[in-house]
Amino acid sequence: MQIAANNIDFDLVDLAKKGDKKAFELLITKYKPLVATTAINMLADEEETKEIGQQVFIQLYRSLPKFRKEAKLSTYLTRITINLCLNLLKRRNNFRNRSLELNTALDLSVIAIAKDFENKELLSKAMQRLDEKHRTVIVLRMIQGYDTLETAEILELPKGTVLSRLQRGMQKLKTILETELNYKHYE
Amino acid sequence: MNKLEQQLNQLQYTFDSSFEQIVMQKLSAKTIEMWPNLSWMLTGVAATIIFCLGFVYVQEGAIYLENILGLQLLDTSNFTDILTYY
Numbered sequence: 001m002q003i004a005a006n007n008i009d010f011d012l013v014d015l016a017k018k019g020d021k022k023a024f025e026l027l028i029t030k031y032k033p034l035v036a037t038t039a040i041n042m043l044a045d046e047e048e049t050k051e052i053g054q055q056v057f058i059q060l061y062r063s064l065p066k067f068r069k070e071a072k073l074s075t076y077l078t079r080i081t082i083n084l085c086l087n088l089l090k091r092r093n094n095f096r097n098r099s100l101e102l103n104t105a106l107d108l109s110v111i112a113i114a115k116d117f118e119n120k121e122l123l124s125k126a127m128q129r130l131d132e133k134h135r136t137v138i139v140l141r142m143i144q145g146y147d148t149l150e151t152a153e154i155l156e157l158p159k160g161t162v163l164s165r166l167q168r169g170m171q172k173l174k175t176i177l178e179t180e181l182n183y184k185h186y187e
Numbered sequence: 188m189n190k191l192e193q194q195l196n197q198l199q200y201t202f203d204s205s206f207e208q209i210v211m212q213k214l215s216a217k218t219i220e221m222w223p224n225l226s227w228m229l230t231g232v233a234a235t236i237i238f239c240l241g242f243v244y245v246q247e248g249a250i251y252l253e254n255i256l257g258l259q260l261l262d263t264s265n266f267t268d269i270l271t272y273y
Contacts, residue, residue, distance in 0.1 A: 025207050033201035040200045053202055057210045111201055123194055142195040174191065 009073040017064050027073070028057050034074055034144070035081050041139045042085040044128045052088065056080050078144065079154045082136060089132055122183050126176045134169030141166050 009030075015023035035056050039049040059080055060067075067076075127135055140151040141162070148166075152159045177183040240250060247254040253261075 021211060025211060028207045028210055032206055033199065036200045036202050037198070041198055050202065050206075053206065054210050054213055058213060061214055111203055120194070120198070124198065127198075138195065142192055143198050145196070170191075177191075 006069075006072055010069050013064060013067060013069075013073070016061070017067075024061060027060075031074065031077050035077060037143060038078055038081045038139055039085055041124070041127060041143055042082070042132075042135065043088065044124060048088060052081065052084050055084055059084075075146075075150060075154055078140065078146070082140075082154060086132060086136070119183060122177070122181050126173055126181055126183075129176050129180065130169055130172055134165055134172060137162055137165040138169045138173065142170075 009027070012023045012027050016027065032053065035053050036049060039052045039056075040046070043049055043052065056077060060077065127138065130138065136155065137151060140146045140154060141148065146154065148159055148162050151157075152162045155162065157165075240255070243254050244250050
């Protein structure tokens with residue numbers, strides 16, 4: 001099933017390389033949830049997420065001629081998204097002290113796919129209080145559903161580092177939810 | 188999977204339906220942006236050719252293919268000898 005999906009992607013890539021704009025548009029439609037989910041959970045800012053999303057697909061389009069069919073397209077796009085987000089976060093001097101108004105931000109053009117659940121906003125806020133390295137691993141492992149090996153490959157880290165960051169990050173997330181946000185209904 | 192993991196798994200988003208169009212428009216705009224560079228490059232090539240032709244004319248007083256290729260002083264009698272020999 002996964003191989004078939006990859007083949008469809010590679011067929012679309014081949015068509016896009018030949019200048020088929022419709023094929024490239026189909027790739028955007030297919031992968032925009034992946035890019036949006038990664039970026040919004042990393043940045044918590046709708047405008048920046050939109051900007052990063054556009055940059056990701058523009059970068060993909062430019063790299064089409066040299067795109068090799070060795071990696072899955074999803075992995076490739078996630079790697080670009082994470083790198084662009086981390087670069088942006090570095091540029092944000094006041095990142096840690098930013099006031100995060102996720103609900104307002106997400107009402108515009110980044111749309112929630114899953115049904116809203118109680119305290120979703122709270123969980124998003126807690127995520128933003130994590131440092132980048134723990135947040136990145138949680139976004140990839142727990143939100144995007146990559147396995148440890150894929151996460152390690154995307155972040156170019158050893159598998160053990162991913163596992164320890166995940167464990168530490170989840171622990172920190174629970175602590176933030178309990179102590180800073182007074183939320184204890186996740187168990 | 189505990190409740191926290193389930194809730195994290197639900198933090199899924201997407202872009203609205205206009206997103207594809209915005210990206211495609213930006214890609215078109217970037218392609219168009221490259222054209223001014225190309226026209227400058229062609230202008231440069233044309234100017235260089237004209238300059239070279241002008242230089243040849245000043246040096247030689249005329250523009251013939253031999254002048255341009257630098258063959259005007261070439262003695263072709265040897266070639267004729269060689270051709271006769273064979």
